[in-house]
Amino acid sequence: MLGELLSRILLLLFGYAMPAFECFKTVEARPNDAHMLRFWCQYWIIVAMVIAVESFISWMPMYGEIKLAFFVYLWYPKTKGSDIVYDTFLRPMVMQYEPNIEQRLLHLRGRSGQLLTFYMKNFADKGTAFFMDVLRCVVSDEPGASVSEVLSTSISWAMCWSQG
Template sequence: MLGELLSKILLLLFGYAMPAFECFKTVETRPNDAHMLRFWCQYWIIVAMVIAFESVISWMPMYSEMKLAFFVYLWYPKTKGSDVVYDTFLRPIVMQYEPSIEQRLLHLRAKSGQLLSFYMKNFADKGTAFFMDVLRYVVSEKPEGSNAEGSFDS
């Protein structure tokens, strides 16, 4: 239990906070350094992919520790693992399926607007009805299930 908590804290620090700050510094202090900007973009793309597939592999023993080690490997200056992982694995796969991915994302974006509109309308209609029911209950003279006679009067 304590080991898992420690792993999560270290992952938060070394997997997210420190790389985010380093990325921020690169964007703010060296915006023309294309190599470093590419490096940090690769890092965050890989992190996003790991998080997207996390539910499939998170059952593995010591998953948090392996994730932490992998994230450190990705940004550690001597390994620059994000270059290796991105160029060797991620880029070839995504390039191969890019047209299909793009088409599906466009379709999803179009459908998400319709879906959002449907839920907003439904929420507004049901929310209004619920609010009116609550308001009727609050202003009603005799709440349901109560005794009309003053049972506390003696």
């Protein structure tokens, strides 16, 4: 338990906070240093990819420690891990599937408006019904029964909302 907490704190510091600050310094102090900007872009692309596949590999023993070591390897100046991982593995793989990825992202962007509309309408409908139930409870003559009704309504509302 304590090892996992320490691992998470170190990951937060050395995997996210310190690299973010170094990236900030590069953007602000050396905005024309294309090599360093590329290095930090590669780092954050790799970190995003690790986070994207994390749910499939996080079951591994000592995953947090491995992830921390990998992130330090990526930014540590003597290893140049971001350059190696990006140029050797990530870039060739993404370049191979780039047209397919682009096509799927365009499709998702087109459907995102429909999904947003659906969830907003669903939220508005169920939220209005819940508000009316609460209002009915407040003005009701039987507070005990109405409170339990509102609670059961709010629970069913939450369940319906989570199911979409």
